[in-house]
Amino acid sequence: MTNNVRLRIDDIHKTYPPRKRRDPGTEVLKGISLDVYDQEFLTIVGPSGAGKTTLLRILAGLLEPTSGHILLDGKEIDGPPREIALVFQDYSRSLYPWMSVEKNIGLPLKAHGVDSAEIAGRVESCLKSVGLEGVGEKYPWQLSGGMQQRVAIARAIAYRPEVMVLDEPFASVDAQTRNDLEDLLLQVKEEMNSTFVFVTHDVDESVYLSDRVAILSKTPSRIERVIDINLPKERNQLETRALPQFSELRAEIFGTIRNLVVPTNSGQAPEYTI
Numbered sequence: 001m002t003n004n005v006r007l008r009i010d011d012i013h014k015t016y017p018p019r020k021r022r023d024p025g026t027e028v029l030k031g032i033s034l035d036v037y038d039q040e041f042l043t044i045v046g047p048s049g050a051g052k053t054t055l056l057r058i059l060a061g062l063l064e065p066t067s068g069h070i071l072l073d074g075k076e077i078d079g080p081p082r083e084i085a086l087v088f089q090d091y092s093r094s095l096y097p098w099m100s101v102e103k104n105i106g107l108p109l110k111a112h113g114v115d116s117a118e119i120a121g122r123v124e125s126c127l128k129s130v131g132l133e134g135v136g137e138k139y140p141w142q143l144s145g146g147m148q149q150r151v152a153i154a155r156a157i158a159y160r161p162e163v164m165v166l167d168e169p170f171a172s173v174d175a176q177t178r179n180d181l182e183d184l185l186l187q188v189k190e191e192m193n194s195t196f197v198f199v200t201h202d203v204d205e206s207v208y209l210s211d212r213v214a215i216l217s218k219t220p221s222r223i224e225r226v227i228d229i230n231l232p233k234e235r236n237q238l239e240t241r242a243l244p245q246f247s248e249l250r251a252e253i254f255g256t257i258r259n260l261v262v263p264t265n266s267g268q269a270p271e272y273t274i
């Protein structure tokens with residue numbers, strides 16, 4: 001992580017328009033400001049429905065904010081910038097079932113005019129990076145869920161993005177695959193020096209992966225807190241998660257979210273899902 005700001009989220013407000021008469025609309029984001037530094041891994045967590053996906057879609061240029069600005073390297077974005085690659089939770093919808101794995105990975109490159117020899121080289125090396133050598137000619141439906149999500153990650157990294165934006169990418173895979181994919185992301189980050197913006201419901205995952213964790217408040221949301229994850233840079237599923245600082249950080253994040261959902265003096269049992 002450097003001190004250079006890669007993405008600036010500047011006073012973003014978002015109100016979804018009314019869906020029917022008398023509906024006042026849904027105010028989701030209320031003044032979100034946050035700098036994302038070059039080469040950092042920033043994770044956004046918060047109560048369910050806090051607007052995490054809304055914020056990611058805005059910063060990837062897929063959704064217009066009601067007001068505010070997103071600056072990438074100091075320039076305002078007004079559509080999906082080519083420097084940003086996206087990975088969503090639902091890999092079954094993000095891969096085209098009628099295209100082979102290699103065609104799926106090469107598609108965005110082709111769309112940007114990269115020549116076919118270069119595409120073939122990048123597809124091969126990215127499949128290798130995600131541990132899927134030799135599956136290029138298969139179709140997504142011939143692969144397990146975890147493998148399909150690896151393909152989606154390979155497609156994003158083939159693009160060599162400056163910024164990778166990932167919305168709960170591991171929510172639909174089993175626990176072991178999830179841990180493997182977490183380590184894969186950290187390895188990709190090291191190799192590519194990219195900046196990562198990640199959303200998860202899993203507090204432990206946020207601590208394990210991140211340099212910083214931003215916690216959104218309830219809707220209409222603001223940034224409630226940003227927590228520095230001062231863990232050793234080298235992460236390891238067994239050792240890192242066993243560190244006392246790891247437990248302290250997760251307790252701090254859980255505590256912050258719990259207080260957002262149930263006031264501490266309410267006497268109620270906490271009822272929240274994140």
Ligand SMILES: Nc1ncnc2c1ncn2[C@@H]1O[C@H](COP(=O)(O)OP(=O)(O)OP(=O)(O)O)[C@@H](O)[C@H]1O
Pocket residue numbers: 016017026028046047048049050051052053054055219274
């Ligand atoms: N297109 C839309 N039109 C109207 N309201 C919407 C739309 N998309 C999302 N919302 C509402 O905005 C709020 C925030 O949704 P969003 O999906 O951004 O939250 P989230 O924090 O990602 O949720 P979750 O934690 O459940 O994944 C929710 O109340 C949702 O119902």
